[in-house]
Amino acid sequence: MIMDSGTTDTGFVVKVIVFALLLMFLVPLFFSLFIPQVDNGEDMRYADQIQQLEDEYYLASGRSITATTETWALTGIYTPFTGTNYGYTDDGWIFGARIQNYTPQQYDKNIAESNFAYSVRYNPDDHLYYYTEVDSKDKTHSVGDLYTAVAMDNANTSSIFFTPGGKTTTDQGYYYEYTGYRYAFQPLRPYHAEIGGVDTEVQPNSTSLSLIWYRYSALSGIAGQLTISGSDTGLSYLTASDIVREFNASTYSSTFDLVFNNISMHLTIRLDPIRVASGMSPEDCYNGGYWSIIVTSDAIVTTSLNDASYDFNPNNVFDTLIKLLTFRIAEDYDIEGWQGIIASLLVTMPLYACLMALALIYPQSLILVAILGAIQAVVSIFSGWHW
Secondary structure, three states, X not given: OEOOOOOEOHHHHHHHHHHHHHHHHHHHHHHHHHOOEOOOOHHHHOHHHHHHHHHHHHHHHOOOOOOOEEEEEEEEEEOOOOXXXXXXXXXXXXXXXXXXXXXXXXXOOOOOOOOOOEEEEEEOOOOEEEEEEEOOOXXXXXXXXXXXXXXXXXXXXXXXXXXXXXXXXXXOOEEEOXXXXXXXXXXXXOEEEEEOOEEEEEOOOOOEEEEEEEEEOOEEEEEEEEEEOOEEEEEEEEEHHHXXXXXXXXXXXXXXXXEEOOEEEEEEEEXXXXXXXXXXXXXXXXXXXXXXXXXXXXXXXXXXXXXOOOOOOHHHHHHHHHHHHOOOHHHOEOOOHHHHHHHHHHHHHHHHHHHHHHHHHOHHHHHHHHHHHHHHXXXXXXXXXXO
16 A cells, blocks of 8 residues: 555554465464365275275265275185295285185186176286176176275185184294185275274285185184284184174175174175075075175274374475465365365465565565566476466
């Protein structure tokens, strides 16, 4: 504002500068305090796969996944270690071979007439299995979808009972005695769980739940071995009679707890509704392998202002300010399109208003406006616009 005498209203200029600086501080502060950050690591990489797992869980159980439940995906189907060719994974297991192409015998159309016959293939890029062939009658899965409702092969069950005494430890890891196939499930992102009364971050790569379907003599069931962040917590078992007895006719499924040293894992086992509807008993469905498994675990919701999602400190405010100024707010926050543009403009416009107000007192500061504009444009372009 210019007074009649040709002088600048310094008080007005100061008010504009104070207001602009206040707004520039409050907007990134609001983001750091009240808007959860997006994890740009495993969370984003597997966002679609996690959603498919959650959809499958809802289809099987009739319940939606909550923030206190973590879904696990099938990451490997392995044969036992025999002492010759072998490999080992980050969770500590030594295995004989990984099954790359998988079709359970009971769902193999080339062996027997089967509703919902399918095939899946292992993807080495993300260590997950995807459908490569789906029966035309299956309206819930398509070629290219994540293999979410995992069925164990009826022809590759274990004739050896999975026991602690069957564990062998070597310099490279460990293995248990079994025959047939072992199915390894892992979480797709880090999460927090209460282990021994302690809030613990679970790391995906070194964490797994290994399951085998054992059948010998008159005994049958599912044996499980849990490794949490590289630590083997032991074995647990679920018998065939448990699965058949707890069958829920309304959802065709039941959820069971496998407890390993006070750590609970949850198996949602769903009998094939086509077989049940055709008159097959739950026991016959189980014995024939017409059932699938979904693995979940308990998670802790971290809502503290000091946790990873709402980490409030001066550095976060400064980083958020920089991302707002360079229109890169979508990198850390789930804000896209016009919302992201408006959020950035709420900081960018006060900044330039502040500099223009300063220029009323010191005209030479217009050079700063030009320099800042050039820097902002260059950084925004080379960093990529996330609108």
